Amino acid sequence: MRLRNAVIWLFAFGAMVLAGAASSSRWEHVPSKDHARANPLTGQNEAIEAGRTIYRDHCLQCHKVDGRGDGRKKPSLRSARVSGASDGDIEWFLRQGDLAHGMPSWSNLPEAQRWQLVAYLRSIQ
Amino acid sequence: MMVPRLAAVPRFATLFAAFLMPHLASVAAAQEKPYFVTYSQDLEEPGNLEIETKTALARPSDSSHYGATALELEYGVSAWWTAELYLDGQSTGHQSSLYTGFRVENRIRPLMREHVINPVLYVEYESISGADKTLLEVVGHDAETNLATENGEARREHKHEAEFKLILSSNFKDWNVSENFIAEKNLGHSPWEFGYAVGATHSLRGKASVKDCTFCAEKFIGGIEAYGGLGDTQSLSLRETSHYIAPLLGWQIRRLARLSFSPGFGLTSSSLDRIYRVGLAFEIAQPGGWFHAQKGSTR
Numbered sequence: 398m399r400l401r402n403a404v405i406w407l408f409a410f411g412a413m414v415l416a417g418a419a420s421s422s423r424w425e426h427v428p429s430k431d432h433a434r435a436n437p438l439t440g441q442n443e444a445i446e447a448g449r450t451i452y453r454d455h456c457l458q459c460h461k462v463d464g465r466g467d468g469r470k471k472p473s474l475r476s477a478r479v480s481g482a483s484d485g486d487i488e489w490f491l492r493q494g495d496l497a498h499g500m501p502s503w504s505n506l507p508e509a510q511r512w513q514l515v516a517y518l519r520s521i522q
Numbered sequence: 523m524m525v526p527r528l529a530a531v532p533r534f535a536t537l538f539a540a541f542l543m544p545h546l547a548s549v550a551a552a553q554e555k556p557y558f559v560t561y562s563q564d565l566e567e568p569g570n571l572e573i574e575t576k577t578a579l580a581r582p583s584d585s586s587h588y589g590a591t592a593l594e595l596e597y598g599v600s601a602w603w604t605a606e607l608y609l610d611g612q613s614t615g616h617q618s619s620l621y622t623g624f625r626v627e628n629r630i631r632p633l634m635r636e637h638v639i640n641p642v643l644y645v646e647y648e649s650i651s652g653a654d655k656t657l658l659e660v661v662g663h664d665a666e667t668n669l670a671t672e673n674g675e676a677r678r679e680h681k682h683e684a685e686f687k688l689i690l691s692s693n694f695k696d697w698n699v700s701e702n703f704i705a706e707k708n709l710g711h712s713p714w715e716f717g718y719a720v721g722a723t724h725s726l727r728g729k730a731s732v733k734d735c736t737f738c739a740e741k742f743i744g745g746i747e748a749y750g751g752l753g754d755t756q757s758l759s760l761r762e763t764s765h766y767i768a769p770l771l772g773w774q775i776r777r778l779a780r781l782s783f784s785p786g787f788g789l790t791s792s793s794l795d796r797i798y799r800v801g802l803a804f805e806i807a808q809p810g811g812w813f814h815a816q817k818g819s820t821r
Contacts, residue, residue, distance in 0.1 A: 443732050447729065447730040447731060447732050448730075450731075450732070450733075450734065451730050458567075458570070458807035458808055459569075459808075492636055493635060493636045494601060494636070495601070495634075496600075496601040496602040496631060496634045496635075497601075497602070497634045498601075499568050499600065499601050501565070501567050501568065501598075501601045502601075502636050504563075504636050504693040505554075505555075505562075505563075505564050505693055505698065507696045507725050507727075507728035507729070507740070508695075508696060508728065509728035509729040509730075510728065510729065510730050510740075513729065513730055
């Protein structure tokens with residue numbers, strides 16, 4: 398009986414660890430300096446509109462018009478994971494990409510355009 | 523070995539264009555650098571196809587004007603791997619027009635994270651004739667005199683070459699700085715030849731405009747590149763090597779195309795005095811989707 402309980406607790410703990418890792422692993426790698434960065438364009442409607450144009454040019458082909466992804470490999474951008482991230486997290490992720498999982502690095506975009514894109518992504522949450 | 527005449531190329535190009543026309547609505551805007559010889563860390567976005575022509579116009583001493591074009595098909599296999607096919611041809615005044623061969627290349631980013639300096643490994647196989655004048659790289663003791671050989675004679679030489687590049691590239695404060703180290707080997711009997719290319723670019727403006735525009739400053743990227751030969755294993759010196767310096771200008775024409783221009787200037791007596799380069803690129807988003815309906819597709 399004690400052994401069975403121990404196994405159940407072990408599985409439950411493992412499931413919680415995996416669930417936690419799946420939901421937060423993306424941002425755990427963000428350096429604290431980047432995590433703390435605020436979007437210098439926050440609250441500017443022009444930045445959101447310009448971000449919409451950048452989204453259309455670079456992101457729409459995978460993440461689709463409404464940012465909901467394709468339901469398969471290209472994830473939705475209207476998610477708790479994105480809305481719960483800081484501006485700095487998102488800018489860092491755009492800069493880094495996730496090459497192993499198909500997301501290109503956007504370090505080639507000027508920094509101001511990455512912040513405009515962050516402003517737009519915030520607006521569609 | 524017989525090299526096909528250029529007459530076959532327009533037929534292929536017409537068929538290819540006819541196939542592409544219905545899909546031009548799905549073109550995508552790329553943010554690529556206007557380099558002609560230097561490679562940066564930028565890879566093709568996964569699933570996208572870029573079609574680009576790179577044309578070099580020059581006149582070697584004691585020879586006729588020529589125009590050499592490389593048609594480049596670049597496909598993003600994944601976010602860390604880009605594969606390319608080049609089809610080369612040239613036309614020399616008072617001589618002839620020729621298809622001069624093909625190149626197959628792969629670029630791979632071994633590190634999955636962004637670093638201060640990002641390495642990219644480049645491997646290429648070339649099957650080209652001696653009449654190839656696209657000058658997509660300069661290695662060894664490549665010289666202006668190689669380009670002055672008559673087409674009829676030059677096309678008889680057929681070269682199978684392997685080329686390796688170590689690309690180091692950094693994006694910092696909206697600047698891109700890239701350095702390429704080149705090693706090329708004729709798979710027949712020739713020694714290893716070495717070369718380099720370095721470049722820097724900067725967007726004319728960082729912020730994007732609110733409205734679609736054609737002539738906004740952020741649509742233009744300026745820069746400069748330098749490239750040349752570093753000798754070969756038999757003579758590892760700068761003697762009788764060619765070196766060039768070339769300002770660059772790239773213009774993203776809305777979402778439709780990207781135009782690049784670069785006047786290059788020879789720096790040594792072995793170099794061409796001037797070489798003008800023009801590039802025109804179209805990027806097509808996710809052409810794989812043409813052949814199967816995608817779940818959740820909005821197209």
